[in-house]
Amino acid sequence: MRTITIALAGNANVGKSSIFNRLTGLSQHVGNWPGKTVEKAEGTLYFRGHKIKVIDLPGAYSLSPYSVEEVIVRDYLLSREADVVVDVVDASALERNLYLTLQLVELRAPLVIALNQVDVAEKRGIAIDHEKLSEILGVKVVPTVAVTGEGLNELLRATVEALEKGEEMVARPLTYGKEVEERIKRLEVEVRRLGLSERYPPRWVSIKLLERDPLVAELISKCEGGSKVLELADELARELEEMHGEPSPIIIASERYSKISEIVSRVQRVVAPPRVRWERVLDYATTHPLLGYAILLSTIAGMLGLVFYTGSFLSELIESYVGDPLAEAARALLLSGLSAEAVEIVVDGLVAGFVAGLVVVLPYVVPFYAVLSILEDSGYLARVAYLTDNLMHRIGLHGKAVLPMLLGFGCNVPACVGCRILETHRERLLCGLAVVFVPCAARTIVILGAVGRYLGVLPALSIYLLVFLTMLLVVRLAYKVAPGEPMDLIMEMPAYRRPSLRVTALKTWSKTKSFIVVAFPIIIAASAALEVLNAMGLTELLVPAMAPLTIGLLGLPAETAIPLIFGFLRKELALVMLAEALGTWEFLQAMTPAQLYTFALVTSIYIPCVATLAALVREFGWKRAVLVAIATLAAAIVVGALAYALATALCL
Amino acid sequence: MGERGDELDCALEVIMTFERRGLRADDASIAEELRRPPAEVQKMMEEAIRRGLVVKRDGYYELTAEGLKRVLRHRELFIHDRFVHRESKWSPRVRDWGKHWRHRHGLTKGLLESFYKALTDLDGRVEELKPLSDMEPGERGVIVSIACGLGAARRLAEMGLTPGVQVAVVRKAPLRGPVEVEVRGTRVVLGYGLASKIAVKGLGGPA
Numbered sequence: 001m002r003t004i005t006i007a008l009a010g011n012a013n014v015g016k017s018s019i020f021n022r023l024t025g026l027s028q029h030v031g032n033w034p035g036k037t038v039e040k041a042e043g044t045l046y047f048r049g050h051k052i053k054v055i056d057l058p059g060a061y062s063l064s065p066y067s068v069e070e071v072i073v074r075d076y077l078l079s080r081e082a083d084v085v086v087d088v089v090d091a092s093a094l095e096r097n098l099y100l101t102l103q104l105v106e107l108r109a110p111l112v113i114a115l116n117q118v119d120v121a122e123k124r125g126i127a128i129d130h131e132k133l134s135e136i137l138g139v140k141v142v143p144t145v146a147v148t149g150e151g152l153n154e155l156l157r158a159t160v161e162a163l164e165k166g167e168e169m170v171a172r173p174l175t176y177g178k179e180v181e182e183r184i185k186r187l188e189v190e191v192r193r194l195g196l197s198e199r200y201p202p203r204w205v206s207i208k209l210l211e212r213d214p215l216v217a218e219l220i221s222k223c224e225g226g227s228k229v230l231e232l233a234d235e236l237a238r239e240l241e242e243m244h245g246e247p248s249p250i251i252i253a254s255e256r257y258s259k260i261s262e263i264v265s266r267v268q269r270v271v272a273p274p275r276v277r278w279e280r281v282l283d284y285a286t287t288h289p290l291l292g293y294a295i296l297l298s299t300i301a302g303m304l305g306l307v308f309y310t311g312s313f314l315s316e317l318i319e320s321y322v323g324d325p326l327a328e329a330a331r332a333l334l335l336s337g338l339s340a341e342a343v344e345i346v347v348d349g350l351v352a353g354f355v356a357g358l359v360v361v362l363p364y365v366v367p368f369y370a371v372l373s374i375l376e377d378s379g380y381l382a383r384v385a386y387l388t389d390n391l392m393h394r395i396g397l398h399g400k401a402v403l404p405m406l407l408g409f410g411c412n413v414p415a416c417v418g419c420r421i422l423e424t425h426r427e428r429l430l431c432g433l434a435v436v437f438v439p440c441a442a443r444t445i446v447i448l449g450a451v452g453r454y455l456g457v458l459p460a461l462s463i464y465l466l467v468f469l470t471m472l473l474v475v476r477l478a479y480k481v482a483p484g485e486p487m488d489l490i491m492e493m494p495a496y497r498r499p500s501l502r503v504t505a506l507k508t509w510s511k512t513k514s515f516i517v518v519a520f521p522i523i524i525a526a527s528a529a530l531e532v533l534n535a536m537g538l539t540e541l542l543v544p545a546m547a548p549l550t551i552g553l554l555g556l557p558a559e560t561a562i563p564l565i566f567g568f569l570r571k572e573l574a575l576v577m578l579a580e581a582l583g584t585w586e587f588l589q590a591m592t593p594a595q596l597y598t599f600a601l602v603t604s605i606y607i608p609c610v611a612t613l614a615a616l617v618r619e620f621g622w623k624r625a626v627l628v629a630i631a632t633l634a635a636a637i638v639v640g641a642l643a644y645a646l647a648t649a650l651c652l
Numbered sequence: 653m654g655e656r657g658d659e660l661d662c663a664l665e666v667i668m669t670f671e672r673r674g675l676r677a678d679d680a681s682i683a684e685e686l687r688r689p690p691a692e693v694q695k696m697m698e699e700a701i702r703r704g705l706v707v708k709r710d711g712y713y714e715l716t717a718e719g720l721k722r723v724l725r726h727r728e729l730f731i732h733d734r735f736v737h738r739e740s741k742w743s744p745r746v747r748d749w750g751k752h753w754r755h756r757h758g759l760t761k762g763l764l765e766s767f768y769k770a771l772t773d774l775d776g777r778v779e780e781l782k783p784l785s786d787m788e789p790g791e792r793g794v795i796v797s798i799a800c801g802l803g804a805a806r807r808l809a810e811m812g813l814t815p816g817v818q819v820a821v822v823r824k825a826p827l828r829g830p831v832e833v834e835v836r837g838t839r840v841v842l843g844y845g846l847a848s849k850i851a852v853k854g855l856g857g858p859a
Contacts, residue, residue, distance in 0.1 A: 062810040066803065095836040096812050245769025246815060247762045247802060253809035254816070257836070289826040386841050390829040398843055399830065423807075485758065488800075488843035489830055490807050493822075 004052045010088030011097055012059030013494040015116045018146035020056040021506045033072050047156050063103045065215040067423055077109050080199050084159050085109040091121035091128050094268055098260045108201040110169035111139040112159050118143045125272035133267045138172040147500050176255045183236040194223045209233035211249045279496035286383045296387055304409055307367045314363035323355035345531045353527025356570050357520045364441045368410035369508040377499035389489050395472050396479030398489040401431045408438030412608055413519050416615040426484035429620055433478055433628050436608040437471035442571035443604045449575045450600040454588055467604050470635050519611040526569050526610045555644040556595055567603050569610055574603045594647035598640050606636030661726040662686055665777040667713050668723045676712035727771045727778040735783050735849055758801035770797035785831055785847035792820045793852035800849045812836040
């Protein structure tokens with residue numbers, strides 16, 4: 001018995017992940033596509049004596065070569081690893097969804113179509129004749145409701161049966177309009193002569209060449225006689241462009257859509273007017289020019305409040321029930337065999353680092369992931385993007401960046417990963433830069449614990465304001481210098497739907513799991529490394545070394561060098577270290593209010609913590625991560641120096 | 653251009669529209685379209701003939717090559733001022749329009765050609781076009797041309813926003829926020845800047 005490989009393909013928001021989760025449950029493994037920062041989810045299941053490997057391909061609207069996700073989907077399909085491609089199609093948005101289907105047909109992928117969310121379509125008064133659709137395309141079409149699992153058994157059965165019987169699963173090619181079709185045919189004849197590998201269907205190659213696809217053009221240019229084919233393709237594409245007055249990729253897209261309209265008119269009927277339901281009311285309220293913003297603000301406030309409340313509660317619980325006993329146990333265990341200094345390194349370094357990870361990750365990030373996953377699944381985040389697009393434009397980003405920014409309030413690490421939802425590399429990088437300025441839970445502790453507690457609420461709020469102003473300036477500046485074309489918001493607005501508990505739980509778990517793998521080892525290692533430095537007395541050497549910065553520019557006491565360095569490890573540690581360095585928790589006895597204010601401000605802005613830096617490296621590579629770190633460090637010094645000068649001039 | 657340049661452009665637009673629809677325009681029909689007294693129109697057209705923009709045959713007007721060029725320039729300027737450069741009050745004198753489109757607005761050579769082609773093929777007067785961002789919620793229209801960079805144009809096409817498709821504005825966020833449109837049975841949100849570069853011919857309110 002051989003393992004069957006099924007790949008799930010489909011647009012975003014069609015319930016593809018729900019189907020994947022339903023099929024594979026907890027057996028899934030989430031990693032990255034080789035060399036790419038795009039999530040790859042795999043899982044296995046057993047069905048009628050077959051072992052089936054399921055691969056959840058990234059959501060894609062098209063198979064163009066211009067987005068990382070789409071290239072991954074395309075390369076995977078071209079590798080012909082999958083025995084079957086299950087194309088998940090949203091029945092309530094059939095026309096748009098068939099756009100990808102048509103491209104899968106062009107690619108001659110072995111297809112089974114999961115006509116998903118038929119319940120939603122029904123509620124909107126749309127009836128789809130799936131048998132007719134199957135007849136037109138020449139592939140199996142199975143109606144499903146992923147949220148409840150309805151139809152998934154049939155989907156598997158249809159797939160496995162077709163494989164067992166060795167049925168033809170490749171759809172019959174669709175013909176496009178005369179002008180385009182003629183040119184495809186002409187080009188196809190030439191492409192066939194090139195003797196390409198079986199993996200590249202000549203018709204698909206021809207269409208791609210007419211679309212001026214650079215990746216396929218590169219492939220062809222390497223073949224013998226390829227340059228002639230490219231010349232012909234260029235000539236034919238130009239003919240089309242002259243005829244239609246549109247660039248050829250737009251002409252081909254229009255062509256696909258007109259074919260789709262034809263198909264849809266044959267299989268889809270609007271049987272009843274859509275019912276006015278709660279989702280309509282909710283949609284209206286959450287996008288309303290006044291009410292919408294009120295709901296948005298209370299949602300964010302509520303979410304942050306909830307996460308911080310549960311977070312600090314859980315954090316204390318973990319600290320006292322896990323952290324402290326663990327440290328005690330480790331100390332007792334090690335004291336018997338090791339020297340006192342080594343014990344310090346292990347206990348204050350490794351164990352403290354582990355506990356720190358535990359205390360930061362679990363209590364804050366898990367609830368955050370859960371709440372955000374619910375907001376995302378329900379479709380609310382798209383409304384948030386709609387409402388905040390305008391605001392985001394002020395810093396050169398657009399509405400979709402709001403999710404990573406929100407994530408940043410909890411912890412910057414998932415926020416950096418969250419930047420992946422943006423399309424282009426440029427946008428991701430700009431968003432990553434913006435995100436590291438967002439005061440995370442740890443920085444909030446410093447701001448509230450130092451400034452809020454000793455100087456009052458208004459100065460604390462002014463720090464937030466200054467941090468955001470700095471972010472605005474830095475990102476604006478980066479917006480000007482970053483290479484690439486700025487993109488405007490183009491986003492699908494999904495209908496509201498009830499989020500499923502199962503999906504939320506699985507999503508939260510899989511993200512937490514991959515997060516622990518990245519952040520945990522780094523926090524522990526860095527914690528131990530700093531403890532080693534401490535034991536060797538190197539940190540004390542740094543105090544005079546950093547004096548020009550601390551005393552000279554920022555006007556801080558020289559001892560603050562230590563907490564500032566420790567802040568790199570864990571920002572909230574800066575507060576504890578400050579108390580230790582100054583020898584008192586009554587900061588105002590050792591520092592002027594202006595100094596304390598500057599300290600908190602600088603701590604909030606300078607270099608993201610080590611775990612965030614690691615996330616930046618993973619997402620954007622070394623060079624860019626270092627650039628971001630330098631940018632924040634420079635911003636912190638400038639803003640800190642200015643703030644200190646101003647505060648001194650103003651009041652003290 | 654003369655002080656009545658705008659009026660004259662509108663008259664030429666009318667003639668062009670009639671021609672595209674296989675009809676012919678005379679003084680009366682132009683007067684009716686422009687809602688002007690026929691005597692005034694007649695005077696204006698005499699000037700147009702003198703300048704070699706139109707010729708009169710059996711009482712009907714026909715555009716000359718010069719006239720056609722002027723209509724296209726008028727359309728280009730109209731689209732530019734209404735759609736693309738609408739935000740800047742400062743308007744520099746543009747000498748080389750092709751260069752201006754390429755450098756300022758990211759239109760590549762191919763896109764520019766298609767843009768001019770769309771201007772030539774336009775069914776109706778250019779004054780009937782408006783940016784998608786100016787449509788009111790509930791209003792419907794047909795996309796005529798998209799004057800943005802190829803990257804965005806391609807993404808729009810993939811989402812189903814191709815020239816010739818019917819769209820309906822669902823809602824607009826306040827203060828030049830994004831526009832939500834319904835197209836091909838799905839809803840798509842477009843940033844204001846992008847929406848203002850999409851030229852739409854209105855079809856009126858919901859049926």
